[in-house]
Amino acid sequence: NAGVTQTPKFxxxxxxxxMTLQCAQDMNHEYMSWYRQDPGMGLRLIxxxxxxxxxxxxxxxxxxxxxxxxxxxFPLRLLSAAPSQTSVYFCASSYPRRNTEAFFGQGTRLTxx
Amino acid sequence: xxxxxxxxxxxxxxxxxxTNFTCSFPSSNFYALHWYRWETxxxxxxxxxxxxxxxxxxxxxxxxxxxxxxxxxxxxxxxxQPEDSAxxxxxxxxxxxxxxxxxxxxxxxxxxP
Numbered sequence: 511n512a513g514v515t516q517t518p519k520f521x522x523x524x525x526x527x528x529m530t531l532q533c534a535q536d537m538n539h540e541y542m543s544w545y546r547q548d549p550g551m552g553l554r555l556i557x558x559x560x561x562x563x564x565x566x567x568x569x570x571x572x573x574x575x576x577x578x579x580x581x582x583x584f585p586l587r588l589l590s591a592a593p594s595q596t597s598v599y600f601c602a603s604s605y606p607r608r609n610t611e612a613f614f615g616q617g618t619r620l621t622x623x
Numbered sequence: 624x625x626x627x628x629x630x631x632x633x634x635x636x637x638x639x640x641x642t643n644f645t646c647s648f649p650s651s652n653f654y655a656l657h658w659y660r661w662e663t664x665x666x667x668x669x670x671x672x673x674x675x676x677x678x679x680x681x682x683x684x685x686x687x688x689x690x691x692x693x694x695x696x697x698x699x700x701x702x703x704q705p706e707d708s709a710x711x712x713x714x715x716x717x718x719x720x721x722x723x724x725x726x727x728x729x730x731x732x733x734x735x736p
Contacts, residue, residue, distance in 0.1 A: 543724070551728055553667075568723065606722035612669065616666055
């Protein structure tokens with residue numbers, strides 16, 4: 511059972527570089543989301559998707575881009591990395607209409623220098 | 624931005640102590656309330672998904688109650704063990720079409736042997 515697969519686990523970027531964090535789930539979940547975790551702030555929602563072709567902004571969307579071309583995949587793109595984007599990122603998936611819990615990827619520790 | 628608050632922020636207890644934490648959330652447009660356990664260097668894992676006012680859930684020594692009318696949920700741990708040391712997160716789901724999870728900032732529990 512793969513569940514939610516998130517890559518990479520660690521990444522160091524220079525300011526201004528771009529990159530894509532990958533997230534894939536094999537549970538046919540309609541809902542996928544990206545969070546960032548910063549000290550003392552819990553998990554903050556960046557973007558989410560309720561199905562293929564549908565995305566929406568969360569609490570902290572600036573500097574990030576997402577797309578959902580398939581049910582399985584929900585990549586997060588950093589367009590031009592900034593030191594303020596240094597954080598731990600988590601991808602999650604769930605099926606809210608069935609009131610299931612969210613399943614999380616293993617996390618990506620990103621450092622922007 | 625929805626206001627989901629958890630208290631206390633952190634808690635240090637001795638092995639064998641019982642403890643409880645609080646999650647406060649908006650009392651209107653309630654859909655669900657989730658509790659997650661998050662160990663250091665791991666991903667959050669679901670404890671409970673609660674949907675009905677008055678709901679009580681139990682898993683081993685951990686239990687939770689829900690009051691949707693006044694907007695709070697309690698998580699109880701009976702006879703804390705060192706392996707219970709973790710951050711406990713609650714997440715509120717609003718009854719709108721999108722059903723995004725809004726997390727509190729968590730309660731960090733440390734259980735001393």
